[in-house]
Amino acid sequence: MKAVFVTVGSTGFDQLVSVVCSTEFINTLHLDGFGKIVVQYGQSEAFFHPPPNLDPSILISGFSYKKDLSQYYEDADLVISHAGT
Numbered sequence: 828m829k830a831v832f833v834t835v836g837s838t839g840f841d842q843l844v845s846v847v848c849s850t851e852f853i854n855t856l857h858l859d860g861f862g863k864i865v866v867q868y869g870q871s872e873a874f875f876h877p878p879p880n881l882d883p884s885i886l887i888s889g890f891s892y893k894k895d896l897s898q899y900y901e902d903a904d905l906v907i908s909h910a911g912t
Contacts, residue, residue, distance in 0.1 A: 828860075828861075828862035828863055828886075829859075829860045829861045829863070829904040829905070830861065830862075830864070830865065830902055830905075831856060831861050831865070831903060831904070831906075832867070832896075832899045832902070832906050833847045833866045833907045834899075834907070835868060835869040835871060835908070836869055836909070837869055837870075838869055839871035840871055841871045841874045843907075844868045844871040845874045847907065848874070848887075849878070850881070853877075853878065853887070857885055861904070861905070863885075863886045864887045864888075865889065865899055866887070866889035866890075867889070867890060867892070867896065867899070868891060870891070872889075872891055875889045877889075
């Protein structure tokens with residue numbers, strides 16, 4: 828199963844987090860063979876709402892901050908980031 832890692836850093840990016848949690852975005856990734864999405868949402872936790880009626884084979888998880896993200900980068904087949912200020 829291919830994995831996506833989305834990271835917004837230690838601040839937040841409400842719009843990015845909202846988009847990656849949208850049904851349309853998740854279904855598009857799933858059609859391309861992605862089955863795992865991990866979102867590091869920083870201060871945008873209020874916008875991290877995975878859709879409730881997704882295909883159960885799609886795994887979505889999220890967290891605000893971790894000191895070391897290297898394992899998430901290594902495990903990802905695709906990294907999505909806002910790329911800093």
